[in-house]
Structure formats: structure tokens, C-alpha cells
Amino acid sequence: MSPEDRKFTQEHEWVMVDPAAAGTAIAGITEYAQDQLGDIVFFELPKVGDAVAHLGKMGEVESVKAVSDLFSPINGTVTEINEKLLDHPELVNEDPFGEGWLIKVAMTDAAELDGLMSSQDYDAFIAGL
Amino acid sequence: MQQGGNRQTEKLLLQRSVPGRVGVVLPGLDVPAQPMPANSLLRNELALPELSEPEVVQYFTGLSLKNFSIDTHFYPLGSCTMKYNPKINDEIAFQAGFAGIHPLQPVEQSQGALELLYKLQGFLGEITGLPAVSLATLAGAHGELGGMLMIRAQHLANGETGRLKVAIPDSAHGTNPASAAMAGFEVVELASDNDGNVDLGALRSVAGPDLAGVMITLPSTLGLFDTNILEVCRIVHEAGGLVYGDGANMNALLGRVKLGDLGFDVCHLNLHKTFSTPHGGGGPGAGPVCCTEQLAPYLAAPMVTQNGDSYDLFTPEKSIGKLSGFHGNFGVLVRAYTYIRTLGDAGIKSISGNAVLSANYMMNALRGVYHLPYDRTCMHEAVFSADFQKERGSSGLEIAKRLLDYGFHAPTMYFPLIVHEALMIEPTESETKETIDAFIQALIDIDREVTEDTELVNNAPHTTPVARLDEAKAARQPDLRWQPEAAD
Secondary structure (H helix, E strand, O other), rough: OOOOOOOOOOOOOOEEEOOOOOEEEEEEEHHHHHHHOOOEEEEOOOOOOEEEEOEEEEEEEEEOOOOEEEEEOOEEEEEEEEOOOOOHHHHHHHHHOOOOOOEEEEEHHHHHHOOOOOOHHHHHHHHOO | OOOOOOOOOOHHHHOOOOOOOOOOOOOOOOOOOOOOOHHOOOOOOOOOOOOOOOHHHHHHHHHHHHOOOOOOOEEEEOOOOOOOHHHHHHHHOOOOHHOOOOOOHHHHHHHHHHHHHHHHHHHHHHHHHOEEOOOOOOOHHHHHHHHHHHHHHHHHHOOOOOOOOEEEEEEOOOOOHHHHHOOOOEEEEEEEEOOOOOOOHHHHOOOOOOOEEEEEOOOOOOOOOOOHHHHHHHHHHHHEEEEEEOOOOOOOOOOOOOHHHHOEEEEOOOHHHHHHOOOOOOOOOOOEEEEOOOHHHOEEEEEEEEEEOOEEEEOOOOOOEEEOOOOOHHHHHHHHHHHHHHHHHHHHHHHHHHHHHHHHHHHHHHHOEEEOOOOOOOOOOEEEHHHHHOOOOOOHHHHHHHHHHHHOOEEOOOOOOOOEEEEEEEEOOOOOOHHHHHOOOOOOHHHHHHHOOOOHHHHHOOOOOOOOOOOOHHHHHHOOOOOOOOOO
């Protein structure tokens, strides 16, 4: 069961409004994504100040199985990246919905979140994969 | 099993060193002693081991016995075509005239070598139906880069500067998008349909004036013959694009299907795979590029031509230039030529027939035990999914590791990316039915072990020189160089 306090994309990213800063979103990859990837060994994340676009490529993740693209769940500008992942990519395997967040984004339009999948919708989506 | 004495190869030569021990006794000095060079010219910081000759021989022989190779084991590594490499290939390549020739030797002194290259160009042109052939590229991906540069050069020569996109199926080898990107193209991913073919709707949506071409692997990495292939070529050509063929899986088509007849414009061949030259340790390879007469002026240099009774090197008129130092990996080319000459027409055809038969025999024996996401008659390899086993606690990785305990090389795992828990198995044509049966039985036994003793499978391998390696740590904290242990 995916957490209900956030939204999801078909590319297995999650996004939620930062409880500490309205207008800012926190984004990461889902439990399903980390399970499919296997042990993660490297992240290439965007830089602070970079513009990211809904479902646009924003970086890469490398696991022992493969290198995969990361897609932004939302439009906006990167305000912070999770620096810890550069030395400890395994945080995403261990806690993808918490300590393993990827980036914070100043959202262009917070209403975009309404267009993304709810946790129930996402769980149904991955059940069908 | 613990080996006797100090033969454990885990102990490095330096760790076995005993001060004063020698491997060779030099005769006494029988000339006047000369003064030593100045200290600045002498090095004494090198830690060289002091050992006897038998110790050194035992050490290296012990290491060699740990080799896993086609000459010792069945090697069903999907997509890699680890077939037997006939020894006659090496015998011919070791002949002094081939092994000792220098690439800068004058053409007049190299006529035999050039004749071999010229005839090999002709054979490969005949096999692919793409008559113009350059042998200069050194690997599959190198051939891909050459082919993509040729496509770019032809579009530019035609003034078509807006053709910037190359479409590549989502099942492709990762080298395809990398090669297209290196040649300056933007890569567009093409979805596969439910049968594993290129999705024609997806292709039509990108077939426009900005399409430079497509890169197609036939059979695909799913081990399937794309039954839409004629339509794929037609759509791309009507849009003004060119069709590149990744020849990685040509073992399935040899002597039966010519890529040129299907509408491909340019392809590469992996001689080290399809034409049985040793590979698997990172090389050496050979990835010749074959193309239509239309694209021939763009081929990489040098090529070999025949003038009357003699042979000469030449650079095609609008060549993309040189992609390697000399004439390609000559030793590999000699082996591939030998292989073709040994087999002849009928033999070449029997390769693909037996490769496809082996794979289908294995696929049918394992159907139901392992999930087949694309359950169709396969070509030279079959892609299973370990989904059934994962539900019981063992993933594809675990099954692959357990196969090592049964004395088989693991199949390719987690590729192609569009198959969950992929196990990609290519038996090739060169193994007997008995070997393939033993491999099938091992996979059936492992499936039973997943149910009865999951831990046995998940902690495998148990019989190899080293047990389960920490792949994540190896990637996160690579330890690439031996260093002396810190002094106490």
C-alpha cells in the first residue's frame, strides 16, 4: 500500500507538498521502483536551479541491474537535492518514501498535483504490471 | 576442496615470496666485473617475489584451472552467442604468414592477406545481401557507430540537414541508442507491441521529415523474428529514412534470410559471435559494416579491391574516414574467413537451423515451469521470466547464481529491460542434446528447490571458488587495484 499523503506517476515517481514550505514539492521514486531496480549504486540528479518538466528526464539512476532515466513528476525549478544520496544511494532502497527523497521543486502550479495518480490508483496500476 | 601445500591460488605470488629463494641459477661471472650504473638509474623499491619455478608454474596453472570457458562448460549466455570456436580457426590464424605480417608491410608483400580480406568482404556481402563491406570496425558497437555516421553523411550529402532523429525499439541493446547519440542523433524510443514486434503505430507517429532512420535488431533481443519487418522497412523508407540492422543475432538467420532482401540499408555483423571467434573477455572483436551500393561510398576506410590479379587497399570516395588504426582486427578476420570456408554453403545454413532448433527445444521443455512473457516460436534464444519463482521467494538473480552450482554458466539476466526478471537463454547450435537436456533438468530442479529450500537457492553459489559477491558494494566502492597490506 503506497502512502496516501502524496501523488504518483506512471514512471514510478512520487510527489508531495513539502509540509515545511507550501509551493514546494518533494519528489522521489516509489517502493515498487526501488524493488524493480535492485541495489542502487549511483544517482545523477539535476542541479539546484534547473528547470524540470512534468515527465521530462531529470536524471539517471544506476542499479546493479541497469541504468534507468528519472522523470520529474511535476513542472518547476529544483530548489534542493538530497545530497546524502551521492554517498549513500542505498537510502532509496531502504526508505524510498522518506530518507530516500530525491529533489525539492518550486512548483510552477500546485494544481498540477490534482492530475496525478492517487495512492489507490497507483497501487491498482502496479498490480496490473 | 582444499588443495595441498601452498597451491591455494588465493595467496598472491608476493605473499608466497621467501627471501633468497630463486627460480633460476645464473652461471658464475666469467668476464671482468663492471661498475654499476649511478644510483639514480637503479630502482630498488619494486617488491618482486622470490620464488622457485615450480611454485610459479603451479600458481598460474591453478589460476587457469579456475577459468570458465566454452572449452570447459556449457555457456548459454543470451545475446552473446557463446558457441564453440573450432580450433582450425586458430590453426590458420597462427600460420606465420598471417600471424607475423605487419600492417605497414607494402601491398606487394601482403597479397595473400589482402586476398583473404577481399574474399571475406565478398562472403559477408553475400550472407547479408548488402554487397559493400568494410572490415575496419573492431566490435559490434563500433560497427553501429560507423553505420550511423554513414547514414548521417548521406543525409547531409543530400542536403537533408533536418533529419536528426533515430528511432530504436525499447527491446534494443543499450549500445544502439549510445551509438546513435554519439553520431549526433536524437534517440526516440519505439514501443514493442504485445507480440514483441515493433509497434507500427508508434513507428508511423515518428516517421516524418526529421527521421534519419531506425535501428532494428533481427531477430529482436526477445529472440523473436519481427513479423512486421517488411512493413517497418517500408514505412521508414517512405518517410525518407534508412534502416540500420544490428547483426548481433545473425546466428538465427545465416544462410536463410538476407537483411538486404528485407529492405535493410546497412548493418554490422559480430564476427566474434556469429562467426565463432573467441570472445567473452572483452575482445578482441570484429564488427564489419555491410551496406547497399547506394551507401557504399561512405564506408569506413580502408577497404580491399581487386585489380586484375592483384589486390589493393582503397578509401571509398566519400568515406566517413578511418575508425581504427589499420585494417581491423586481422586475426579475428582470418578466423571468421576460416569458419566460413570450413562450413561452406550447406554448413552455414545448418548453423541457423540448429541454433533455432536448440532454442525451441529448450523453450518447449521449460514452458510452464518458467514464465514465457512472449510465448511464440522463438529464434536462436528464448527469454523467460522468473516471475513464478519470485512469488515463491527467489528472483532471477538467485536462479542464475544457483545454475553455477550445477556447472552451467548463468544466462543473461534482467535484459531485455521490457521483461520482468528476465532470464535470456541462448543454447547455440554447438551443444549436444544431452548437454541441453542436462541444462533443462537443472532449471527444473532449481524450480523445485525454490519451493523446497529457498535459502539453498538464495545463498548460491556454494561450489564456486568465491561465494556470492556483493555487487552493490563493488559498484559503490570499487576496489580496482591490489595494494600491499598496511604495515603493522
